[in-house]
Amino acid sequence: MTAPTTVAGPAKRPATKAKKNLMSDGQGALAGLLISPTMLVIALVVGFPILFSLRESVFRTNSGVDPTTGIVQSGEQFVGLANFTDIFTNPQTVIGVFGSMDRLINAFLNTTFFTVVCVTAETVIGVAMAVIMSKAFKGRGLVRAAILVPWAIPTVVSAKMWALIFDANGVANKLLGQNILWLADNAYSQWAVIVADVWKTAPFIGLLTLAGLQTIPDEVYEAARVDGASAWQQFTRITLPLVQPALVVAVLFRTLDTMRMFDLPFALAGQGKYSVETLSMFAYFENNALRYGQAAAYSIVLFLYIVLVAFLFVKLLGADVVGDPETKAFAEQRKRQKLARKRAKAEGRELPAPMRSTITSGDSSS
Amino acid sequence: MNTTTMKRALVASLSVAAVLATAACSSTPAAPGTGGGGGGGTTTTADWTKKGPINYAQGKDTSGNLKAEIDEWNAANPDQKVTLIELSDSADQQRADMVKRASAKSGEFSVISMDVVWTAEFAANQWVEELPADKFPTTGLLKSAVDSVTYFNKVYGYPSTSDGALLYYRKDLLDAKGLSAPKTWAEMKSACDAVLPGQSGMSCYAGQFQKYEGLTCNIAEAVNSAGGEFLTADGKPNVNTSEAVAGVQWLVDGFKSGMIPQDAITFKEEESRQAFQDGKILFLRNWPYVYQLASKTDGSSSVAGKFAVAPLPGKDGPGVSTLGGHNMAVSKFAENKGTAMEFIKWMNTEANQKRRLETSSLAPTVESIYSDAALQAKFPYLKDLGDSISTAKPRPKAVKYGDVTLAIQDASYSALQGQKAPQTAFEELQTKLTELVK
Numbered sequence: 001m002t003a004p005t006t007v008a009g010p011a012k013r014p015a016t017k018a019k020k021n022l023m024s025d026g027q028g029a030l031a032g033l034l035i036s037p038t039m040l041v042i043a044l045v046v047g048f049p050i051l052f053s054l055r056e057s058v059f060r061t062n063s064g065v066d067p068t069t070g071i072v073q074s075g076e077q078f079v080g081l082a083n084f085t086d087i088f089t090n091p092q093t094v095i096g097v098f099g100s101m102d103r104l105i106n107a108f109l110n111t112t113f114f115t116v117v118c119v120t121a122e123t124v125i126g127v128a129m130a131v132i133m134s135k136a137f138k139g140r141g142l143v144r145a146a147i148l149v150p151w152a153i154p155t156v157v158s159a160k161m162w163a164l165i166f167d168a169n170g171v172a173n174k175l176l177g178q179n180i181l182w183l184a185d186n187a188y189s190q191w192a193v194i195v196a197d198v199w200k201t202a203p204f205i206g207l208l209t210l211a212g213l214q215t216i217p218d219e220v221y222e223a224a225r226v227d228g229a230s231a232w233q234q235f236t237r238i239t240l241p242l243v244q245p246a247l248v249v250a251v252l253f254r255t256l257d258t259m260r261m262f263d264l265p266f267a268l269a270g271q272g273k274y275s276v277e278t279l280s281m282f283a284y285f286e287n288n289a290l291r292y293g294q295a296a297a298y299s300i301v302l303f304l305y306i307v308l309v310a311f312l313f314v315k316l317l318g319a320d321v322v323g324d325p326e327t328k329a330f331a332e333q334r335k336r337q338k339l340a341r342k343r344a345k346a347e348g349r350e351l352p353a354p355m356r357s358t359i360t361s362g363d364s365s366s
Numbered sequence: 367m368n369t370t371t372m373k374r375a376l377v378a379s380l381s382v383a384a385v386l387a388t389a390a391c392s393s394t395p396a397a398p399g400t401g402g403g404g405g406g407g408t409t410t411t412a413d414w415t416k417k418g419p420i421n422y423a424q425g426k427d428t429s430g431n432l433k434a435e436i437d438e439w440n441a442a443n444p445d446q447k448v449t450l451i452e453l454s455d456s457a458d459q460q461r462a463d464m465v466k467r468a469s470a471k472s473g474e475f476s477v478i479s480m481d482v483v484w485t486a487e488f489a490a491n492q493w494v495e496e497l498p499a500d501k502f503p504t505t506g507l508l509k510s511a512v513d514s515v516t517y518f519n520k521v522y523g524y525p526s527t528s529d530g531a532l533l534y535y536r537k538d539l540l541d542a543k544g545l546s547a548p549k550t551w552a553e554m555k556s557a558c559d560a561v562l563p564g565q566s567g568m569s570c571y572a573g574q575f576q577k578y579e580g581l582t583c584n585i586a587e588a589v590n591s592a593g594g595e596f597l598t599a600d601g602k603p604n605v606n607t608s609e610a611v612a613g614v615q616w617l618v619d620g621f622k623s624g625m626i627p628q629d630a631i632t633f634k635e636e637e638s639r640q641a642f643q644d645g646k647i648l649f650l651r652n653w654p655y656v657y658q659l660a661s662k663t664d665g666s667s668s669v670a671g672k673f674a675v676a677p678l679p680g681k682d683g684p685g686v687s688t689l690g691g692h693n694m695a696v697s698k699f700a701e702n703k704g705t706a707m708e709f710i711k712w713m714n715t716e717a718n719q720k721r722r723l724e725t726s727s728l729a730p731t732v733e734s735i736y737s738d739a740a741l742q743a744k745f746p747y748l749k750d751l752g753d754s755i756s757t758a759k760p761r762p763k764a765v766k767y768g769d770v771t772l773a774i775q776d777a778s779y780s781a782l783q784g785q786k787a788p789q790t791a792f793e794e795l796q797t798k799l800t801e802l803v804k
Binding site: 063064065069070071072094095167168169179181182183184185186270271272273288289290 | 458461462465486489490491492517518576577578628629631632637765766768769772775776779780783785804
């Protein structure tokens with residue numbers, strides 16, 4: 001169907017006029033009213049804390065002690081961006097797996113390392129799980145349930161469980177026949193965290209991928225088999241491309257989750273372990289040490305890092321988080337109009353005013 | 367759309383907003399605003415006469431005795447009800463909960479159970495009341511325990527429980543060789559040399575060397591037992607001395623030579639107790655709580671009846687334990703401080719401390735209890751514990767104790783893991799501590 005369009009008004013629009021919302025159908029006021037409670041909640045529970053953190057991050061709590069009474073000065077002072085620039089001007093050197101460097105940079109590298117390694121491993125294992133779960137075989141229900149168990153266990157509990165496994169006299173060392181000190185502070189500690197994290201969250205990617213797999217019709221595979229495609233070809237040419245939208249969203253969720261990782265290394269290895277200290281753990285530590293300004297600054301660093309990664313995901317991999325076909329259709333329409341205007345400008349002719357359309361059904365397929 | 371719908375929608379959204387606004391008011395901000403946290407030097411004298419209901423916050427009580435004690439108080443003083451607020455069993459979490467209340471100037475936790483290492487921080491930030499000597503007499507209490515609540519010559523808490531380290535050793539194996547408990551590190555080593563060749567899979571010594579607060583305690587003991595110190599009497603860092611380094615060197619060499627098992631670098635209290643109970647350790651440094659668990663005859667401990675305790679050995683003589691324990695303090699922002707005072711004093715009477723020792727094995731702060739013959743019969747380690755505590759040294763009294771202990775752990779852990787020479791590590795620690803203890 002094509003939406004009824006009206007060509008209206010003068011051809012030239014004043015530049016100051018705001019762009020007309022193509023999706024508006026004149027019920028904006030009502031829509032605004034209806035979503036205002038939601039927006040208010042979001043503003044209260046998300047917006048306000050973020051603004052508060054921003055304000056907090058440019059201050060520093062006083063910590064000077066009066067030499068005669070031993071009493072700490074009260075209040076805080078404005079320090080500008082010092083909380084952020086301290087890593088360059090006044091570094092707090094620690095020794096992690098990546099060598100000796102500032103504690104914040106070390107935490108940043110750990111966070112990145114965990115994210116890349118864990119998410120890669122989780123994706124591979126998760127997709128494998130999904131492929132297994134989607135096959136019809138005896139006891140499939142049992143396998144599905146079994147795969148879900150790690151995901152159902154609270155992280156802190158599974159961290160304590162893995163701490164027992166990775167104990168010096170634990171199962172891991174017995175199986176490997178080694179005497180590795182997983183829970184000290186070394187590269188092995190990192191791998192202990194990675195193993196525990198992958199074990200817990202691969203099922204999550206598996207589940208979301210499974211949901212995507214079940215939307216692929218069987219006929220496609222039948223046709224592929226008739227054409228003589230091998231199992232591997234079927235997987236790479238059919239399964240992966242068709243499951244991609246679901247998989248990208250799953251991977252995005254896991255990436256953002258892993259970047260915020262706190263409880264697992266905290267409960268598995270403990271505080272002050274620079275080989276596994278993530279940005280959240282460092283911010284938590286600073287907050288505990290009453291350095292609220294620095295804690296807020298480091299949280300903002302993490303926040304911006306996550307925003308950046310999420311943005312790249314959406315831009316580069318086309319992670320469709322919103323998943324609204326209507327919005328997409330309008331975005332495409334706008335793109336087409338832009339192109340048309342460009343072309344018209346190049347050819348030097350008058351262009352018609354932008355189209356206005358009224359939505360008449362939920363799913364416009366323009 | 368008509369106006370009635372519009373109005374209804376408006377009313378609905380406004381009422382939601384109102385509900386949310388009231389909900390938002392009841393939450394307390396976690397971070398103090400300008401002027402929050404700390405009193406800023408203005409000291410108002412507390413009113414020690416006001417009576418009424420109060421709250422008492424402390425970590426998880428596993429013995430069940432605490433509830434009975436408080437019920438008894440409430441039965442006797444119905445108009446001054448004490449409500450128990452049980453916090454987490456993790457010390458860090460307890461402190462975080464207390465700091466949150468104090469930063470928001472909330473008197474919810476009228477009386478708190480304060481770990482000995484928090485005294486400086488809580489006092490310096492003016493979160494707890496100074497306790498006047500005429501109202502809180504400390505006669506008859508352990509000197510080291512009273513010292514642990516003293517900050518800049520003022521007392522900020524009332525000693526409630528104490529704690530000191532003990533040396534657990536395999537009496538059966540030492541008796542077989544005709545040896546007695548070692549007094550020095552050298553004696554301990556020669557005892558090991560005599561005993562261990564006949565034992566398979568047994569190491570000489572272990573403590574708690576995982577990177578956590580227990581490491582600070584163990585390192586402090588090694589340093590103090592070698593004649594070193596973290597801070598001088600007037601609070602100046604003093605760790606780059608040959609004595610302090612010698613203490614750490616002893617542990618580092620112990621790891622190198624196999625006197626201490628390799629996996630002890632991941633030991634906390636429980637792991638080391640397990641190793642001792644499984645017969646893998648000849649000498650164990652640990653807290654008194656181990657005694658009862660290691661004496662269990664239900665098959666969980668293979669050393670029941672085969673071990674004894676002694677005070678810690680030192681470099682050239684008796685060792686020095688690190689002081690542990692908890693003190694009761696009154697929140698600066700509490701109501702009814704009169705009741706708080708009475709309750710603290712009642713909780714820590716000699717009778718109640720005795721009862722606490724019997725039911726929960728918590729070491730008392732009343733000195734005379736340690737020489738009570740009946741209790742000594744019941745707790746064979748009591749006399750040694752008394753000796754251990756009477757010479758115990760506190761951990762550094764620092765306002766930024768969290769940073770101080772982490773700095774100590776950083777330096778010692780890298781030395782124990784062989785990443786740094788003890789000398790280098792402690793020179794760096796000296797610099798760091800100088801910065802932290804201003």
